[in-house]
Amino acid sequence: MDWFKAGAASANKPGGAEYPPLNDTQAQRYWLGGFGAAWAASDDETPLAEVLAAALGERAALRDQLLTHGTGHPTPPA
Numbered sequence: 001m002d003w004f005k006a007g008a009a010s011a012n013k014p015g016g017a018e019y020p021p022l023n024d025t026q027a028q029r030y031w032l033g034g035f036g037a038a039w040a041a042s043d044d045e046t047p048l049a050e051v052l053a054a055a056l057g058e059r060a061a062l063r064d065q066l067l068t069h070g071t072g073h074p075t076p077p078a
Contacts, residue, residue: 003027007034010055011042022061029069 003020007030010017020027035055039048056063 001027003030004034004037007031007036008038009034011035011038011051017055019056019059019062022065025069028062028066032066032069 001018006018006020010019010031011034020031035052036048039051044051052066053063056066
């Protein structure tokens, strides 16, 4: 699976997207990279955090894991 492309596709068409598995840090980081790159290349002025939250919908566990990447925290900040 090319998680970077899957993340980019998720930013462009939420709802029909493929999401990285829970507890797979590498897949999640590639997916986030693709998602962020597609958002940055778009004309969407909505903050990235809001676009990401909308794309993830009810996937709270995945959202929480994605939010920990790059923060140095093992769990989401309180």
